[in-house]
Amino acid sequence: MEIKVVKQVMAESAALAEKVRATLRPRGITTFNLIGAPGAGKTSLLERTFAAAQDWLRPAVIEGDIATTADAERLALFGVPVVQANTGPFGGDCHLGVHFIWAALADLPLDAIRTLFIENVGNLVCPAEFDVGEDQKVAVLSLAEGDDKPLKYPLLFREAAVVVVTKIDLAPYVGADLARLRNNVAAVNGAIPIIELSAATGEGLELWLGYLREALNLSAG
Amino acid sequence: MHELSVTEEIVAQAAAEVERRGWKGRVRFVHLRLGALTTFVPQSLVFYFDILKKDTCLKDATLLVEEVAVRGKCGACGAVVAFEELPFLCPACGCPEVEITQGRELELTSFTVDEETHGDKSSQTGDG
Numbered sequence: 001m002e003i004k005v006v007k008q009v010m011a012e013s014a015a016l017a018e019k020v021r022a023t024l025r026p027r028g029i030t031t032f033n034l035i036g037a038p039g040a041g042k043t044s045l046l047e048r049t050f051a052a053a054q055d056w057l058r059p060a061v062i063e064g065d066i067a068t069t070a071d072a073e074r075l076a077l078f079g080v081p082v083v084q085a086n087t088g089p090f091g092g093d094c095h096l097g098v099h100f101i102w103a104a105l106a107d108l109p110l111d112a113i114r115t116l117f118i119e120n121v122g123n124l125v126c127p128a129e130f131d132v133g134e135d136q137k138v139a140v141l142s143l144a145e146g147d148d149k150p151l152k153y154p155l156l157f158r159e160a161a162v163v164v165v166t167k168i169d170l171a172p173y174v175g176a177d178l179a180r181l182r183n184n185v186a187a188v189n190g191a192i193p194i195i196e197l198s199a200a201t202g203e204g205l206e207l208w209l210g211y212l213r214e215a216l217n218l219s220a221g
Numbered sequence: 222m223h224e225l226s227v228t229e230e231i232v233a234q235a236a237a238e239v240e241r242r243g244w245k246g247r248v249r250f251v252h253l254r255l256g257a258l259t260t261f262v263p264q265s266l267v268f269y270f271d272i273l274k275k276d277t278c279l280k281d282a283t284l285l286v287e288e289v290a291v292r293g294k295c296g297a298c299g300a301v302v303a304f305e306e307l308p309f310l311c312p313a314c315g316c317p318e319v320e321i322t323q324g325r326e327l328e329l330t331s332f333t334v335d336e337e338t339h340g341d342k343s344s345q346t347g348d349g
Binding site for chain 2: 001002003004005006007008009010012013093094095097125126128129151154155158186187188189190191
């Protein structure tokens, strides 16, 4: 006999993600979960962001990597609170589970920050699947990865609130086409905004900062 | 590779349910619904399930995965659409603002359990 028993497999982690949100939101903290392939430019984007807007962002970072503290060290240079979450020295989890985030909150000065950036493990697939208590997922895709990636990894582009296309200064060298990339993003998610920038030249960075300002409900200026 | 941690969760939840309901040793199939827009590969879930079940009350059970198609609702004309491929555009009006309503499922739905073979069976007889 077949007996019905409906259970959400992710119920426990979904509940913990709500607990993370219930901890951060009442303190006025907005949380962005940055997801992109290894080398997409997530850390460089944060470096540029902190250099330009650390005063009003009052940011902290949870830095997710399988191994090393290299990215955390880069970001700590800004005087920003950083917690490193390593998922395993020789090939651990391919994404940050919400339990990493929950544990990291204890090490962050929550009363002093306004924005929390979670830099997820470099990976276009798995992190898209998991709610870690963020307000928004941010898809970070470098133009150098190719303009076809939204079609190959559609879930992230469905789950994200915004796509940040990085390294647009490399367009002439990598044979990727921004117009085609925009079309491919639209094929997966026609409603998602796309921000195009270069952390190397600073081009487009204002658009990203404007987006953050709006997400934090701060007036311009 | 993230199927491993998800399958651990599936086995833990299913085993807890089986223990709670006293179905130990009698579960033939564990039924799971899996949306086509998840990043989980059904064959990988089954592969890990067969490894992880060994030391549990599910050691004789098989995981059956039912794939759930992607469906969406157009934000403009309200059409309800099944998608087998990209793009997620409304085929009726061309609008790109399609809300995905189905395809992200990851849920245990039922268990196929053998009838109890021992004990008093008189209550099961004579019901035509």
